[in-house]
Amino acid sequence: MTEKKVRVRFAPSPTGGLHLGGVRTVLYNYLFAKQHGGDFILRIEDTDQSRYVPGAEEYIFETLKWCGLEPDESTQHGGSFGPYRQSERKESYRRYAEELVAKGVAYYAFDTAEELDAMRNRLRTAENPSPQYDRTVRTQMRNSLTLSKEEVESLLQQGTAHVVRIKMPEEETVSFTDMIRGEVSFDTSVVDDKVLLKADGMPTYHLAVVVDDFLMQITHAFRGEEWLPSAPVHVLLWRHLFGEDKMPLWAHLPLILGPSGKLSKxxxxxxxxxxxxxxxxxxxxGELTEGFRERGFLPEAFINMLAVLGWNDGTEQEVFTKDELVQKFSVERVHSGGAKFDFEKAKWFNHEWIKKLPATAYSQKVKSIFEEKGLAIQDDAYLEKILELVKDRCTLLPDFWEHSSFFFRAPKTIDFAPVMAKWNSDKKAFFTALGHPLRSVSDWKAATLEALFKNLAEGAGIKPGELQLPMRLMLVGGKFGPPVFDIAEILGKEETVNRIEAALEQLP
Incomplete structure (x- = not known):
C-alpha cells in the first residue's frame, strides 16, 4: 500500500497577535512536514465572527514570512483543498451536522439564552460553579431528545433558532495514541455535550476541525495541550463521520510556561x-504588545530558541540552522511537560546568531534602526565592514547603535572621567604632537598605526597602555568599542586626526 503524503496544518483564529506558543506550533508542523517531504497548510479558523479582529489574518501571514515558515497552501498561497478560510466553507458543515443527528449521535437543542442562564443558576453550587449541558442536564432541556418528533419538525419548519450538540455516550472510555504522550484515555461521562453547529449556521471548532482535517487530507495534527480535554469529542466525531482509521495522528504540545504558570501577555x-x-x-x-522582531531579534535566533523550548535532539547542541532542525527534529523527543521560557536565554540565542551570520544578513535592519535615529547611511559596504567588527559585542540589533554609531559621526560629548586622575601635560603634549606623524602615514592600517603609536610613546617616555584609553575616548566618546587602532583604520586619516584635535580643546 502506498504511504500517504504527510499533510499538516496550523489553524489560527484571526483574533489578535501570534503568541510564542502559536509560532512554536507552526514551527513543529513545518519541520515535520519538510522532514517527510510533505505539505504545510495554513487554515484560517474564523467561525467565531464575534471575535474576529481586522488585520489579524494579515499579521499572521507577515509573522510566518518573517520567521521563514511560509505555508505551501493557504488563503494567500492557494492550493487544491480550498477554500482555506472556514467562513467560506460554511455550507459543508451543516450537512455533516445533520448526518450526526440522523445517526442519533447528535441532537437539535432549541434552548434560548434565557433558558440556559436559568439552568445554570438553578444548578450552580459551590462544588459545581459552572454547570454544563451534559448527559444529566440534557433530559431537563428543550431539545430533540425531550421533545416529540412532531414538535421538533414544527420548530425546524418555523425556523426556530437552534444549535446542534453532540450526544456524549455514558460511561464509555475513548482512547487514542498521542505521538508525544502515548495512550490517552477519557471517560465520556465527564464530558459535556459540546455545541457542534451554532444558531447562525457556523460550526464550532469541534465540528469544523474534524470536517476540514478530513477534507484537506491532514495526516498529522500538532496542537497545544489545552485541546486535550476536547479530544474525546473529536475522536467520536471521526468515528461517526469518517472512521477512526482516517483520523490524523495527534501530538498535543506542552505549554510554554512563564514566571507564574502559562506564559501570557x-x-x-x-x-x-x-x-x-x-x-x-x-x-x-489601541494597546500595543511588543514583538521579538521589534526588540531586535533575528528570525533565525527566534525559531532556534522556539525549537528547543520543549525539544532537544539528545545531544548538547543548542544552536541549529533551520535546515538542521528539519533534519534532526523528531516528535518522540518533544517533552510532555511544560517548557519554561527564559528571556535571558532567548537573548543568548540572538547573540550567537548575530555572531554566526555575516553582517550582510542583517545590515539593512540595522540601517533602518540608524535611520530612525536620524543617521543616514550612504555606503552599505562601509556599514557592513563596521558591523563585522563590532557584532561580537551585540546581543540585540539596536545594540549596534551604541557600539558603532560613532563610526558615522563624531561624539557630541566625551566622558574623560576615566583618564583625568592620570592626565598630565606630558600626555597632552604627546597627543598635540601626534597629528603630524599620523598625517604622514601612507599605509593606514591598524597594525601600522599601532606600531607607530608605540614607538612615539616610548620616545616620549610614556607607557603605550596609558595613552590608548585617552585615544579611545577621543575617537568614540566613551570607554567602549573594538580595538582602538581598528577604529582609527576605519575612520580614516583625516577623521582620526580631526577627532583627536577637537578632543584636545576640551582637555586641560
Missing amino acids: RDGAKYGFPVFAMNWKDPKT
Missing part, C-alpha cells in the same frame, strides 16, 4: 519581555 508586560513574534496593536483598544 501579562507576563510580558510585568517582566518586560515580548511574548508575540512581532508588534501587535489591538485596533479596538
Whole structure:
C-alpha cells in the first residue's frame, strides 16, 4: 500500500497577535512536514465572527514570512483543498451536522439564552460553579431528545433558532495514541455535550476541525495541550463521520510556561519581555504588545530558541540552522511537560546568531534602526565592514547603535572621567604632537598605526597602555568599542586626526 503524503496544518483564529506558543506550533508542523517531504497548510479558523479582529489574518501571514515558515497552501498561497478560510466553507458543515443527528449521535437543542442562564443558576453550587449541558442536564432541556418528533419538525419548519450538540455516550472510555504522550484515555461521562453547529449556521471548532482535517487530507495534527480535554469529542466525531482509521495522528504540545504558570501577555508586560513574534496593536483598544522582531531579534535566533523550548535532539547542541532542525527534529523527543521560557536565554540565542551570520544578513535592519535615529547611511559596504567588527559585542540589533554609531559621526560629548586622575601635560603634549606623524602615514592600517603609536610613546617616555584609553575616548566618546587602532583604520586619516584635535580643546 502506498504511504500517504504527510499533510499538516496550523489553524489560527484571526483574533489578535501570534503568541510564542502559536509560532512554536507552526514551527513543529513545518519541520515535520519538510522532514517527510510533505505539505504545510495554513487554515484560517474564523467561525467565531464575534471575535474576529481586522488585520489579524494579515499579521499572521507577515509573522510566518518573517520567521521563514511560509505555508505551501493557504488563503494567500492557494492550493487544491480550498477554500482555506472556514467562513467560506460554511455550507459543508451543516450537512455533516445533520448526518450526526440522523445517526442519533447528535441532537437539535432549541434552548434560548434565557433558558440556559436559568439552568445554570438553578444548578450552580459551590462544588459545581459552572454547570454544563451534559448527559444529566440534557433530559431537563428543550431539545430533540425531550421533545416529540412532531414538535421538533414544527420548530425546524418555523425556523426556530437552534444549535446542534453532540450526544456524549455514558460511561464509555475513548482512547487514542498521542505521538508525544502515548495512550490517552477519557471517560465520556465527564464530558459535556459540546455545541457542534451554532444558531447562525457556523460550526464550532469541534465540528469544523474534524470536517476540514478530513477534507484537506491532514495526516498529522500538532496542537497545544489545552485541546486535550476536547479530544474525546473529536475522536467520536471521526468515528461517526469518517472512521477512526482516517483520523490524523495527534501530538498535543506542552505549554510554554512563564514566571507564574502559562506564559501570557501579562507576563510580558510585568517582566518586560515580548511574548508575540512581532508588534501587535489591538485596533479596538489601541494597546500595543511588543514583538521579538521589534526588540531586535533575528528570525533565525527566534525559531532556534522556539525549537528547543520543549525539544532537544539528545545531544548538547543548542544552536541549529533551520535546515538542521528539519533534519534532526523528531516528535518522540518533544517533552510532555511544560517548557519554561527564559528571556535571558532567548537573548543568548540572538547573540550567537548575530555572531554566526555575516553582517550582510542583517545590515539593512540595522540601517533602518540608524535611520530612525536620524543617521543616514550612504555606503552599505562601509556599514557592513563596521558591523563585522563590532557584532561580537551585540546581543540585540539596536545594540549596534551604541557600539558603532560613532563610526558615522563624531561624539557630541566625551566622558574623560576615566583618564583625568592620570592626565598630565606630558600626555597632552604627546597627543598635540601626534597629528603630524599620523598625517604622514601612507599605509593606514591598524597594525601600522599601532606600531607607530608605540614607538612615539616610548620616545616620549610614556607607557603605550596609558595613552590608548585617552585615544579611545577621543575617537568614540566613551570607554567602549573594538580595538582602538581598528577604529582609527576605519575612520580614516583625516577623521582620526580631526577627532583627536577637537578632543584636545576640551582637555586641560
